[in-house]
Amino acid sequence: MKIVICGKGGSGKSTISALLSKAMANKGYRVLVIDxxxxxxxxxRQLGMELPEDLMNYFGGKKVxxxxxxxxxxxxxAKSGPPKIEIFDKMWTLNDIPDEYTTEKNGIMLLAVGKIHEFGEGCACAMGVLSTGMLEHLETDDKEVVIVDTDAGVEHFGRGVEHGCDIILVVVDPTFESLMLSKKIEELAGTIKKPVYFILxxxxxxxxxVMLASVDRNGIAGIIPANNDVFRACLAGEELDLRLAxxxxxxxxLGGEKREK
Ligand SMILES: Nc1ncnc2c1ncn2[C@@H]1O[C@H](COP(=O)(O)OP(=O)(O)OP(=O)(O)O)[C@@H](O)[C@H]1O
Ligand SMILES: [Mg+2]
Known part of the structure; x- marks a missing residue:
C-alpha cells in the first residue's frame, strides 16, 4: 500500500505522517516513509531519526x-505536454533501496528524496521527477506500507507524483484555505481515479x-483533535513518542481491520 499525505502548508502532513507510520509499525507493518x-x-525529528542522505545523490545528484x-x-x-522522464530502469522492492540512503528505527525506514541545501542551487523540479519515478517503481507486499509526506499545496499533483500511489490522504486543518484546497485535491485525485480520504x-x-459541514462525511478517514502534547513536542523538535487512539x-x-472501541 502506497499512501500519499498531502494538504495545505502547516495543516499537519508531517505530524500525521510520523504518527501514522509509528502506528502502522506497531501493527507489524514494515514501513517506508518517503520525505x-x-x-x-x-x-x-518527529520520527526520532537522523535525516538520511538525499536519494538524489544515488542517481548522480541534482545536476544529473x-x-x-x-x-x-x-x-x-509544446502541444504534446511534458515528456516522461525515466530515472528508474527497473521496479524496486523495499529491499532494493540502498542502505546508505535510509535511516531506520523500530520497523520504520526513512528516505529523503532531496532537500534544498544551497542558495541558488536551482528549482525543486528534479526532486519532483524523482518522487514521481520512485512511487511508480516501488512494489510493496501486504505487510509493507509506504507513506509519502509531500510538500504543501498541489504542485506535486501537477507533476504527477500521485500516479504511483494507492491512496491519497488529505490533511485538513481548521482554516478556510485548507477546506477549499481539500476540494481542489479531491477534484485532481478524481481525474486519476485514486481513492481520496480526508483527515480532519x-x-x-x-x-x-464547520469542518464536518464542508467535507464529504463519507470521505473522512479520521478526526484528530488539537492535542497539546503534539503541539509541545513539535515546538521542541522532539520525537512524537505518543499514541493517539x-x-x-x-x-x-487502512489495514482493513475493524475500528477499535
Ligand atoms: N493534532 C495536532 N494538535 C496540535 N497541534 C498540531 C497537530 N497537528 C499538527 N500540529 C501543529 O501544527 C504544526 C505544523 O505541523 P506539520 O509540520 O506536521 O505540518 P505540515 O503540513 O507538514 O507543514 P509543512 O507544509 O510546513 O510541511 C506543528 O508544528 C504543530 O505545532
Ligand atoms: Mg511537513
Missing part, C-alpha cells in the same frame, strides 16, 4: 537529473461542525 518535501527539515530533464524536453513540441486535524469544539483507528482502517 518528498524539499523545503522541510522536521519530519526526521536536471540534465536528463533537459534532454527529455528536446524534440518535444487540529479539530476542537469550535471548528468541528484516533491515529490507531486510522491505521486499523
Amino acid at each position: 518528498s518535501d524539499e523545503s522541510n527539515f522536521g519530519l526526521h 537529473i536536471l540534465e536528463r530533464m533537459r534532454a527529455s524536453f528536446q524534440n518535444v513540441d 486535524n487540529k479539530v476542537d469544539d469550535e471548528s468541528r461542525q 484516533e491515529i490507531n483507528d486510522l491505521a486499523n482502517l
Whole structure:
C-alpha cells in the first residue's frame, strides 16, 4: 500500500505522517516513509531519526537529473505536454533501496528524496521527477506500507507524483484555505481515479461542525483533535513518542481491520 499525505502548508502532513507510520509499525507493518518535501527539515525529528542522505545523490545528484530533464524536453513540441522522464530502469522492492540512503528505527525506514541545501542551487523540479519515478517503481507486499509526506499545496499533483500511489490522504486543518484546497485535491485525485480520504486535524469544539459541514462525511478517514502534547513536542523538535487512539483507528482502517472501541 502506497499512501500519499498531502494538504495545505502547516495543516499537519508531517505530524500525521510520523504518527501514522509509528502506528502502522506497531501493527507489524514494515514501513517506508518517503520525505518528498524539499523545503522541510522536521519530519526526521518527529520520527526520532537522523535525516538520511538525499536519494538524489544515488542517481548522480541534482545536476544529473536536471540534465536528463533537459534532454527529455528536446524534440518535444509544446502541444504534446511534458515528456516522461525515466530515472528508474527497473521496479524496486523495499529491499532494493540502498542502505546508505535510509535511516531506520523500530520497523520504520526513512528516505529523503532531496532537500534544498544551497542558495541558488536551482528549482525543486528534479526532486519532483524523482518522487514521481520512485512511487511508480516501488512494489510493496501486504505487510509493507509506504507513506509519502509531500510538500504543501498541489504542485506535486501537477507533476504527477500521485500516479504511483494507492491512496491519497488529505490533511485538513481548521482554516478556510485548507477546506477549499481539500476540494481542489479531491477534484485532481478524481481525474486519476485514486481513492481520496480526508483527515480532519487540529479539530476542537469550535471548528468541528464547520469542518464536518464542508467535507464529504463519507470521505473522512479520521478526526484528530488539537492535542497539546503534539503541539509541545513539535515546538521542541522532539520525537512524537505518543499514541493517539484516533491515529490507531486510522491505521486499523487502512489495514482493513475493524475500528477499535
Ligand atoms: N493534532 C495536532 N494538535 C496540535 N497541534 C498540531 C497537530 N497537528 C499538527 N500540529 C501543529 O501544527 C504544526 C505544523 O505541523 P506539520 O509540520 O506536521 O505540518 P505540515 O503540513 O507538514 O507543514 P509543512 O507544509 O510546513 O510541511 C506543528 O508544528 C504543530 O505545532
Ligand atoms: Mg511537513
